[in-house]
Amino acid sequence: xxxxxxxxxxxxxxxxxxxxxxxxxxxxxxxxxxxxxxxxxxxxxxxxxxxxxxxxxxxxxxxxxxxxxxxxxxxxxxxxxxxxxxxxxxxxxxxxxxxxxxxxxxxxxxxxxxxxxxxxxxxxxxxxxxxxxxxxxxxxx
Numbered sequence: 001x002x003x004x005x006x007x008x009x010x011x012x013x014x015x016x017x018x019x020x021x022x023x024x025x026x027x028x029x030x031x032x033x034x035x036x037x038x039x040x041x042x043x044x045x046x047x048x049x050x051x052x053x054x055x056x057x058x059x060x061x062x063x064x065x066x067x068x069x070x071x072x073x074x075x076x077x078x079x080x081x082x083x084x085x086x087x088x089x090x091x092x093x094x095x096x097x098x099x100x101x102x103x104x105x106x107x108x109x110x111x112x113x114x115x116x117x118x119x120x121x122x123x124x125x126x127x128x129x130x131x132x133x134x135x136x137x138x139x140x141x
Contacts, residue, residue: 001137003074010070013130016123017063023120024056030116031107062087076138084135091127098124 028034037045065083066073073080098121108114 001133003071003138006074006134006137007070009130010073010134011067013127014063014065014067014070016127017059017066020059020120020123021056021063023116024052024059026116030113031104073134074138076134080138081135084131084138088128088131088135091124091131095121095124095128 037048040048066087069080073084104117108117
């Protein structure tokens with residue numbers, strides 16, 4: 001794979017991260033999150049929202065960094081490969097969690113939520129592939 005095509009794939013990966021922010025913003029409504037966490041002590045509720053915000057910050061950061069430095073990541077320097085290996089591992093773990101940890105079936109109550117669920121899983125499957133390609137093929141002509 002040439003560097004130009006890999007750069008385009010990485011830019012697409014960056015956009016996918018930002019798309020996940022949209023899905024994440026809909027999640028509290030889709031699962032009636034406020035209702036579920038209302039009985040929890042205030043500290044635990046705040047802790048959850050802080051974690052939720054940090055995950056969002058990570059996604060935005062991964063997306064912006066990937067878009068802004070797609071060429072650098074595709075060029076395959078040492079740091080670029082390390083970042084791509086990290087993001088490959090990150091998204092592989094997230095894909096495993098989506099497949100084996102989270103049971104969202106009770107919340108897929110309409111075609112919109114089902115389509116969103118399947119779309120996010122496609123993204124979860126694409127991201128580790130793109131970053132693995134960049135880690136393995138970065139700098140290849």
